[in-house]
Amino acid sequence: MEPASSTKFLILQSLSGNPPAQLTGLQTFMAEHLHSLIAFWHALWLMTAFVLLWLTLVAWKQSKK
Amino acid sequence: MNERFTTFVRIINAFGVRVGTIYTRLFSIDEIAASAVLKWFWGAMLLFFFLTFDRWISSGLTTVETAKRGAAVCWPFFQECYQWYFLDLLPSAYTQSIFYMALYGILLLIVFLMWRGNWALAHALTALLFVWKLFVIFGLSYLIAGPYDYYHLFLTAVLLFVPLKEYFLKLSFVFFYFMSVTVKFDSTWILGTYFSNLNLGLPIFPDVLIPFFTNAVIFMQVIGCWFLLSKRIILQRIALAYFLTFHLYSGIFVYYVYPTIALPPLLILFGPLYRHHTIPVSLKSVGGWTIILLISFFQLLGFITPSDRRLSLEGNRYGMFMFEANHQCIATVTTHSNIIYGEEGVTIPRAGSECNRFYCTTRRSITHTEQGTVAETTYESPYAWNRCDPYEWWSKLHLRCAINSTIEQVSFRFDHSINGGPFYRIADVPNICDVDYTPFKHNEWLIMPPEAEIVGYPAKNVYQ
Numbered sequence: 001m002e003p004a005s006s007t008k009f010l011i012l013q014s015l016s017g018n019p020p021a022q023l024t025g026l027q028t029f030m031a032e033h034l035h036s037l038i039a040f041w042h043a044l045w046l047m048t049a050f051v052l053l054w055l056t057l058v059a060w061k062q063s064k065k
Numbered sequence: 066m067n068e069r070f071t072t073f074v075r076i077i078n079a080f081g082v083r084v085g086t087i088y089t090r091l092f093s094i095d096e097i098a099a100s101a102v103l104k105w106f107w108g109a110m111l112l113f114f115f116l117t118f119d120r121w122i123s124s125g126l127t128t129v130e131t132a133k134r135g136a137a138v139c140w141p142f143f144q145e146c147y148q149w150y151f152l153d154l155l156p157s158a159y160t161q162s163i164f165y166m167a168l169y170g171i172l173l174l175i176v177f178l179m180w181r182g183n184w185a186l187a188h189a190l191t192a193l194l195f196v197w198k199l200f201v202i203f204g205l206s207y208l209i210a211g212p213y214d215y216y217h218l219f220l221t222a223v224l225l226f227v228p229l230k231e232y233f234l235k236l237s238f239v240f241f242y243f244m245s246v247t248v249k250f251d252s253t254w255i256l257g258t259y260f261s262n263l264n265l266g267l268p269i270f271p272d273v274l275i276p277f278f279t280n281a282v283i284f285m286q287v288i289g290c291w292f293l294l295s296k297r298i299i300l301q302r303i304a305l306a307y308f309l310t311f312h313l314y315s316g317i318f319v320y321y322v323y324p325t326i327a328l329p330p331l332l333i334l335f336g337p338l339y340r341h342h343t344i345p346v347s348l349k350s351v352g353g354w355t356i357i358l359l360i361s362f363f364q365l366l367g368f369i370t371p372s373d374r375r376l377s378l379e380g381n382r383y384g385m386f387m388f389e390a391n392h393q394c395i396a397t398v399t400t401h402s403n404i405i406y407g408e409e410g411v412t413i414p415r416a417g418s419e420c421n422r423f424y425c426t427t428r429r430s431i432t433h434t435e436q437g438t439v440a441e442t443t444y445e446s447p448y449a450w451n452r453c454d455p456y457e458w459w460s461k462l463h464l465r466c467a468i469n470s471t472i473e474q475v476s477f478r479f480d481h482s483i484n485g486g487p488f489y490r491i492a493d494v495p496n497i498c499d500v501d502y503t504p505f506k507h508n509e510w511l512i513m514p515p516e517a518e519i520v521g522y523p524a525k526n527v528y529q
Contacts, residue, residue, distance in 0.1 A: 024273050027256045034252060041250045045287050048243070052291075059344035 085185045093228040094184045102231055102338045103224065107179065107191070109329035110224060113217045114194050115172055116325055122165035127205045129153045135464040138207045138457050140382075141504035146205050147464070168194065188225060195221050208457065212385040213326045216241055219360055220330060227352035232342040235334050239290045240357055242308075244364040245385035246286035253375070253484055254279045259391040262485030263449060264525040268317045282311065296341035305335050318450075318528050323387075372507045375483050376491060376514075378454040379507060386452075390483040393523045394453035396424065396444045398462065401474040403437040423451040437473070447526040453481050455492050455511055459502050466498035474498065482523045489517035 023031060030037060089095060097103040121127075131137050132147035139146035152161040171190050178187035199218060202210040219241075223233045253259045257275035260267045267275055285307055292304035308331055316324040345353070364384035367374060374381050375390035411430040424444035432439045446453060462475050479492035491512050494500055500510045 023256070023258070024261065024275075026273065026276050027258070027261065030256050030276055031252070034255065037255050038250050041255070041283060041287070045243075045246065045250075048287055048291070056344055056346065060346035063346050 088189070089185050092188060092226055093230065094188050096228065096230050097188075097224075098182070098184050100231060102333060103234075104179070105333045105338075106220075106224060106234060106330065107187075108176075109333055110217065110221050111172055111175060111191070112329065113213075113326050114191075114198070115169075116322060117198060117214065117217070118165050118168050118172075120322075121201070121209070122162060123154065124209065125154055126209045127152065127201060128157070128161060130157050133468075135468045136461055137464065138460045139205075140203065140207045141456065141502055143204065144460070149205060168197070191221070192225055195225060207382065207460070210382075211322070212245070212387050213323045215363070215385060216326045219356065220326075223353065223356055227356060228349045229345050229353050231334075232345055233350075233353035233356065234330070235294060235342070236353070236357060237360065238330055238334060239293050240360055241385060242286045242290035244360055245387060246283055247364060248367070248384070248386055248389040249279075249283050249286070251375070253388070253390050254283055258484035258486075259388055259449070262391050262523075262525055264527055268314070285311070293335045294341070301335065301339065305331070305339075366505075369505050370507055372511065372513050376481055376489065377507070377511045378452055378456060379511070380505065381452060381454065391449040391485065391526065392446070392451055392453040393449075393482045393488070393526050394446050394451075395480040395488065396458055397441065397478040398444075398458075399439060399441040399476040400465075400472060401437065401439055401476075402469075402471045403473055404471045405433055406438050407431040407440065409433050423448060437471075447524075449526055449528045455479050455481075456502055459497060459500070462497045463502075472498070480520050485523060485525070487519040488521045488523060489514055490520050491517050 097107065125131050127137075127150055129150050130153055132150045137147035137150070152158075152164055154161045171194065175187045175190050175194075178184075178190070195218070198214070202214055202218070219237055220234060223237050224230055227233055249255075255276070257279040260275050260279070261272050266272045267278065270278065285304075289304055289307060292300045293308070295301045295304070309328065312324045312327045312331065366383035367380040367386065370377070370379040372379050381389070409431050411428065413428050414426065424446045426442060427445045428441075428443040430441045432441075458477060458479065462477060466472055466475055474496045475498055477492055477494045477497040478490065480488040481491050482488045489512075492510060493512075494510050500508075502508055
């Protein structure tokens with residue numbers, strides 16, 4: 001979808017070699033543990049998916065009785 | 066003669082009633098007739114059809130003129146889609162306006178039929194709108210849809226086609242949250258660098274709180290959303306209050322369109338008329354469970370390609386791809402033609418010049434040689450929500466090569482930064498007319514880090 005008209009473009013300091021954007025203290029700390037955090041969220045998501053699947057199977061078994 | 070005509074009309078009538086009865090039973094339309102929730106929901110889906118066609122009536126993305134200019138972008142699996150374009154936009158023609166005003170008329174007719182209780186005919190007309198939208202989104206244009214359109218299609222499909230509609234609408238809606246969170250398991254959301262690299266940061270809240278909010282969103286989409294289906298009313302209401310607040314807040318970025326596919330369904334399904342359902346597992350529920358599986362499959366399609374899809378955008382349009390990364394990019398296109406055209410020189414728009422497109426032209430140079438003309442144009446996109454998709458460039462430039470016989474070579478360079486990270490040169494192709502794009506596998510001409518060269522760093526940008 002096209003943006004609204006009259007949008008002004010910004011000059012990017014793209015090739016100036018300036019350092020990358022700064023992270024806050026908390027972001028820096030979390031960045032050091034990023035792999036663990038990613039693994040945590042993946043694990044939580046998978047566990048939730050399994051629990052939901054189990055609940056659905058329980059419902060199916062109960063409906064067969 | 067009169068008697069024969071009366072008998073004929075009676076037979077047609079009886080046939081119509083029989084077809085109507087079969088049609089009603091086939092699509093469980095009686096469920097809608099008997100349910101206030103489903104009637105309201107139907108209204109919400111019609112509202113989104115209205116918003117969709119309001120966008121599309123003035124869009125040039127699927128017009129004959131766009132196809133002639135070589136600017137059409139089709140899906141990788143159907144790259145000749147522009148041959149199916151048949152509408153045109155003002156000032157070229159009235160056809161697109163006429164077509165979408167006819168659809169507007171159909172929308173009004175559906176509302177009238179619903180008021181009269183003629184559910185089967187209203188259903189058939191809504192199904193027509195559904196089929197058209199599905200065809201446009203997956204057949205005619207790679208660019209025209211956003212994830213909110215996918216929500217709309219799935220929800221409308223459940224409403225129209227499967228039994229146990231109320232349960233599966235609720236489950237689908239919650240399942241969208243659960244599946245769409247799969248694109249948030251990286252630095253974009255875990256560190257919150259999507260928002261900390263915006264000039265304005267997060268609305269209302271300071272940058273230091275960004276990771277709290279972004280991880281809270283992840284938690285609510287993994288775990289919290291399931292409480293929308295809870296039989297414990299307090300938990301259900303807490304979940305509802307959270308998601309209402311979330312979508313209202315998100316509208317500060319995304320404006321009206323996305324909240325309109327989220328908030329009315331949320332209120333209708335989980336608000337004052339909410340009731341708990343037990344999980345249905347019967348022959349009747351096969352259609353609904355099939356749609357749930359389709360949502361999963363569609364989301365997981367986006368992960369098939371073995372590259373960082375936030376940088377390469379390979380597979381990005383499959384599944385719900387909201388806020389997957391804050392993008393900035395620079396595209397440089399050098400066209401070698403065998404004719405002389407244009408005035409030699411370099412044009413650089415003044416800083417702060419108006420820019421109405423996703424990509425703003427920041428430099429254009431034309432050089433005349435003995436062989437013809439070399440035109441180099443640089444485009445920049447500072448808008449976080451513009452996906453910086455190399456496939457879009459490949460498609461347009463490839464079409465340009467195909468329809469313009471004076472073009473001999475088009476070189477393409479693409480520098481892409483996500484979440485305030487370095488600009489990586491992910492494409493540097495001497496002649497893009499010679500390279501192919503294959504869906505569902507990594508395209509070798511797209512270079513990923515660490516092989517991709519760092520060419521610079523971005524300033525903070527804006528959302529749109």
